[in-house]
Amino acid sequence: MTMTQKLSKLVGLDLLSGSSPTPQNLTRIISFCAKSASFDVGSAIHAIVIKLGFCSNVYICSALVDVYGKCGKSWNAQKVFDETPHRNVVTWNSLISGYLQAGSPLRATRLFLDMLRVGTEPPTTFSFSGVLVCCAQLEAEELGAQVHGLSLKMGLFDDVVVGTGLIDMYSKCCKVRESWRVFNQMRDKNVVTWTSMVTGCAQSGQSDEAMTLVREMLRLGLKPNYVTYNSLLSSFARMDFWDCCRQIHCRIVKEGFDSNVYIVVTLLTLYSESNSSLEDFRALCSCVSVWDQISWNAVIAGFCNIGSSEEALKCFSEMRQAGVAVDFFTFTSILRAAGTLSALLEGKKIHALIFKSGHASNLCVQNGLVSMYGRCGAIHDAKWVFTLMKDHDVVSWNSLLSGYAHHGFGKETVELFEQMRRTEVKPNNTTFLIVLTACSHVGLLDKGLEYFNLMRNDDLPEPPKVEHYATVVDLFGRAGNLHEAEAFINSMPIKPGASVYKALLSACQVHGNRELALHSATKLQQLCPNDPATYILLSNVLLTRGSWDDAAGVRKLMYDRGIRKTPGYSWI
Known part of the structure; x- marks a missing residue:
């Protein structure tokens, strides 16, 4: 069927017979093109409009602006808009919508x-909805508040579309209290309104409030949609809320959203970051119905998070065989998998693919390459990639520092850290943890203490955490200063964790300090009564002092309590 025949069928007239379509028919067919984003058909109709002399018809011109906007042709939409002699509010709204979509x-x-400023016609609810989306995307809270005031002045305070737009705008601008105020003042709320408020709570970390809103929706007989559940899941994206995530997942299955592509991707991310089992994650992967780039990225990243890097590499290969395009998210995840496995050969192949696909200049990918080479022990390659990078952020420096520290280059780590301090990039808690660990492993006690004091006195967003204090205890312990380590623990401004006492107990094993070892073991049993490492370390300390009977008693106590040590294994 030719284009003319298609148009004739849609308009309802035989264009070949010479009959002319009416403006109403032309507006109808252009609106159809806008809904289906049919640029070719819309352009052909535009030619007919020009030929028939309907270029001054405001309804036809508004429809043309709309079709070009929905087809992503902002320049064409603007041209029609500029050539329209008389514009109404629909014409303006169509162009605003077109630029938003673009x-x-x-x-x-x-x-x-x-x-x-023109003031020909007052803005409609659609106008307010569009500009509020703009304010949300630009995070322009001041302008959004002015739009809010204008909507109140025009009597739209009860309009559900405007109210929903205001909730979304304030939430995106991190003004959740204002979102709540608008939400509570609205008399009529639909599912989109409730979902916007749930999303706002999720984005601001108000997990309990988000759950309460969904429960209230169900009580009122409003059925949450997949966006509601997706936002609710995101609000519980922490290991502390793993049980809540599973409850929400059960509700999702009950509502029939378990095969929704957006829900599945969110679930994949949550399960992989919440210490779920490999079997549960594989079962969830079987629910993926659309294997597009987003789905593959979520699965590959999930296997990396769980620790199944072999599965991640396998999925990457299947993704390539399926012809799905890869992006920098894909490369970031798969480089992490290659680094975890110390798979240098696969890492170099991925590096070549990165060059071929044009992602070599992406900062996240470059950081992934530095980390991968560092983990594989190819320090010179890691340094080479780092040197070729145009820009460096704190992740870039941490990746290279970690590579040096992981492979025993303690002095080189310190030199690199000093080089970092001369740049504009500010070290974070991870940076200091890497450097402190390097100092501990090579016995640089004074340097390690200097950096720890620098960390405490430096203007960091966060104070030192338990792992930093544990590393300093290890630093003292490796140097044989056990009493200094004990004094350091007693002076800690935060409660010592298990890692702190494990570091001290490990040092007691090396230096044979039985009394301090017993004290540390007692503290560890209080903190982690079912941790086999405590019993093993204490038993080893007693063995080094020749207390065979006491060591055997500790082992027996461990087995009597049903505590078992996980057997170690090696790649060799």
């Missing part, structure tokens, strides 16, 4: 302000 919220906002 990812130009600033231009769309300026159009809204121009419409207000």
Whole structure:
């Protein structure tokens, strides 16, 4: 069927017979093109409009602006808009919507302000909805508040569309209290309104409030949609809320959303980050119905998070065989898998693919390459990639520092850290942990203490954590200063964790200090009564002092309590 025949069928007239479509028919067919994003058909209709002399018809011109905007042709939409002699609010709204869809919220906002200045017609709820989306994307809270005031002035305080837009805007601008105020003042709320409020709570870390809102929705007979559940899941994306995530998952299955592509991807991310079993994660992978780039990325990243790097590499190979395009998210995850496995050959192949696919200049990918080479022991390659990088952030420096420290280059780690301090990149807690560990492993006690004091006195967003204190205890212990280590623990401003006492107990094993070992073991049993490492370390300390009977008694106590040590294994 030719284009003319298709148009004739849609318009309802025989264009070949010479009959002319009416403006109403043309508006109807252009609106159809806008809904189906049919640019070719819309352009052909535009030619007919010009030929028939309907270029001044405001309804046809508004429909043309709309079709070009929905097809991503902002330049064409703007041209039709500029050539339209008389514009109504629909014409303005169509162009605003077009720029929003094209990812130009600033231009769309300026159009809204121009419409207000022209003042031909007052803005509609659709106008307010569009500009509020712009404010949300730009995080322009001050302008959004002004739009809020204008909507109140025009009597739209009860409009559900405007109210929902305001909730979303304030949430995106990190003003959740204002979102709550708008939400509580609204008399009519639909599912989208409730979902916007749930999303706002999720983004601000108000997990309990998000759950309460969903429960209230169910009580009122409103059925949450997949966006509601997706936001609710995101609000519980921490290991502390693993039970809540499983409860929400059960509800999702009951509602029939378990095969929704967005829900499945969110679940894959949550399960992989919440210490779920490999079997549970594999079962969840079987629920994926659409294997697109996003799904593959979630599965590959999930296997990396769980620790099954072999599965991640296998999935990457299957993704490539399926012809699905890879992006920098894919490369970041698969480089981590290669580094975890110390698979240098596979890592180099991935590096070659990165060059071939044009992602070599991406900072995240470059950081992944530095980390991968460092973990594989190819320190010179890691340094080479680092040197070729145009920009460095704290992750870049941490990746190279970790590579040096992991392979015993303590002095080189210190030199690199000093080089970092001369740059504008500010070290974070991870940086200091790497450097302190390196100092501990090579016996640089004074340097390690210097860096720890620097960390405490430096203007860091977070104070030293338990792992930093544990590393300093290890630093003292390796140097044989056990009493200094004990005094350091007693002076800690935070409660010592298990890692602190394990470091001290391990040092007691090396230096044979039975009394301090017993004290540390007692503290560890209080903190982690079912941890086999405590019993093993204490038993080894007693063995080094020749107390065979006491060591055997500790082992017997361990087995009597049903505590078993996980057997070690080696790649060799």
